Amino acid sequence: MTNVSIIGLGQTDVREHWDTSIRHLAWYAIEAAMDDAHHHEIDAIYVGNMLAGQLSNQNHLGALVADFAGLRGSEALTVEAADASGGAALRQAVLAVQSGLVETALVVGVEKVTDESGAVIPAALATALDADYEAIHGQTLSGAAALLMRRYMHEYGLELADFAGFSVNAHANGAANPRAMYRNKLRPESFISATMTAAPVSLFDEAPTGDGAAAVIVTASERAADMVARPVRIVASALTTDALALHDRRDTLWLAAAETSARRAYEQAGLTPADIDVAELHDSFTILAALSLEACGFAARGRGWELARDGSIGRGGRVPISTFGGLKARGNPVGATGLYQIVEVAQQVRGTAGDCQVVGARVGLAQNLGGMGATAVTHILTCEE
Template sequence: MTNVSIIGIGQTEVREHWDTSLRHLAWYAIEAALDDAITTDIDAIYVGNMLAGSLSRQDHLGALIADFAGMRGREAITVEAADASGAAALRQAVLAIQSGLVQTALVVGVEKMTDQTGSAIGHALATTLDQDYEAVQGATPAALAALMMRRYLHTYGLQLADFAGFSINAHRNAAHNPYALFRHPLPPERFAAGTLVAAPVTLFDQAPLADGAAAVIVTHSERAMDMSPHPVRIAGSALATDTLALHDRRDILWLAAAAESAQKAMRHAGITPAGIHLFELHDAYTILAALSLEACGFAPPGQGWQLARDGQIGLDGRIPISTFGGLKARGHAGGATGVYQIVELARQLRGEAGECQVPGARVGLAQSLGGSGGTAVTHVLTIDNFQPPFSAQADRF
């Protein structure tokens, strides 16, 4: 099976880019990735985007961005999987290269959130829910997270404050990330006083939505050394789905798609959770961080929050998460977020993470969730000459 490596990465700041259009944002990230890869030889473009049709009244982003980036004529399409759109776009690029029909692919995640105001963004976000049976009742993504969180608190006898460690860790790490939206620390007493969004979820449980774009360039691993001084291997890649509606799950506290895609990606890479050095997870809400740690095998059900309480998610902890701030403090740029995670993981494995560096990071996991977990995309990244402890199983990539 063809191995795939990342040879270029680029990103813009996550913030309110009122001076920058969707197409310009995408281009800035692409330009940075092309510079990083030292190539302009792109065969196909995969655009990850969640809401441009609703928020910018702009669909057909494949042609738009290929044209605007000076790549008119190239194969280019948009991939949509709610918040997981960017990671799903990377997944499509991996499949394309493994098919042998595409040599080098560009993945760009882009989201333009802030051309609209609060309730219009909320209305657009609700399109990622089951429109007929969730959104029509006034449910929102935050409401679904709150339904999970209330049940979790009830089942395990916990309080909101038990989740503070996730947001505090994210803010601490973002302070050193010049691309992050929130670069200030979050004191525990402020977490406790968060404004309610959908009780018990507060503003400090919830990732802020903002504009941003991130891009990666991927190619065959054999060619990668010629096109980058520090290629990063995509050692595992998997996408899985669960019921779209939360109410249809057998257990609303088990992210089945997250578990399924993580197991597949790790099996393909020949590793287990014990061999993962850091984990960029989908902390759109603190409850999703806890449930992701549980689904991916880093904690038993009901105990994911303890990793935050015990300081095990910090840069020097057992399983560092949100190392550049995560969704919570770097900011959540919708369909770009899954590509930001990959860019950040690549910087960690290249040893270029500066103050955010996880010492000795050679194997990283990135997982992006769509909605309340209806889609989960997991990638395992390694340094290019990493030898896995177990034989990689590539039969069902």
């Protein structure tokens, strides 16, 4: 169990922020987190980002964000782990606070994607794959997800309609989230008939990329108890990796990094999957949601899709996921996604999730994946009365 707690939460809407720079996006989330914590003294800043160098022509985000947030002189750096960058940045903050060398850390995930269009964005996202053996041949994240989904369907005798429940659930929950990119509800028949991007992956099967920023402030749990009324304790933090290229994995239908990361988190927290009240999983594609449910111990191998079919993943179900819309409806701001997951789980266990609240949620899990699961970061959060 870690000795680190969250004292402040902040986020922006996920959408096309045409008139907002990457530094402003980061600041809006940081300002909200500072106001939530009533605390402005920061020792270290960890910025989760994947694509700023390619899409915003801006590297060196640590110094940029520190300066613009009025924290010039602070220790600050960027953490990159593809779309697991946000979760990985929080992991670094947890380690820093645990070490005793950093008293209070600010973690912000930020991404500007929609200033570009066309093939530029998929090409940038494809850098999460193996450049020498996958991307060079034209592979994209959608294409890689399609390979996994087609194999999964073949192995377990499934049809496309069997996955509709994931997107239907995400949109139903996103409709209650004022910060979500898409607040429209989705019918199962619309999911099935949607335009294919890489068959069997369709427009309603993969998450839309968007601009956004989310931030948290963390400190030692002993200090946190005296600083805010209801600090959220990070009882587990684990990051693991798998082979980057799908063809190098021993088992393409098993997210080994997600399993190991979740198992280590459960061990740290002294918990089991049955103890989790709410989970935010990386549903950038519905196949990853199904595989993550299995890897995290919520479903047996080959049975993750059943939880979407029978309603178990709904807010009133056995394993509520995508409670604010997930990546599918809230939107996927790539390097910031992991911090959105943390903010959302923290709101759930703190009881401040509003219309998205899971009744009685006290223990929450957030798992952030990079690419097709080559990186997996799992955090477990709790909030005591």
